[in-house]
Amino acid sequence: MLAGKMYAVWDPVLVATALRTKSLSATPHIYDGSVALAQLSPATAALIRGPDGKAAIVDRVLERIMPPTLKGAGLERMYALALPLIGQRLGQLADGRTATIPNVWLWLRGLMMSAAGLALYGKEDPFAKDPGLEQAMW
DSSP: OSOOOOOOOOHHHHHHHHHTTTTTOHHHHHHHHHHHHHHHHHHHHEEEEEEESHHHHHHHHHIHHHHHHHHHHHHHHHHHHHHHHHHHHHHHHHTOOOOOSSSSSHHHHHHHHHHHHHHHHGGGGGGHHTTHHHHOOO
């Protein structure tokens, strides 16, 4: 952050205020992180960035696509897919079908990733089709 500022906000009231403030934006960080994580080519990164140099697609996703899907019926559909999987895995623990968990953090990370993948992608979840993708992503 050589030429910019970064703020860490812990108070819920201040978090809500910061989220309503137009001058604070996570878009540049989301763009940079997405380009690095997905290992996008310079041409693809330029398409996402948009003709005016701003992260146009990231803004559209954050402002127009994500909010409606993360509330109401969209969120209920995701819960309906994810919660049975979480219940099944926890049931395996309770029944003793899961022998040992050497690393609880990795087990929980995998569980949440499996549930989120199922909720977001359904039967086409790439992480369920190729379990090696989870490790590659992390």
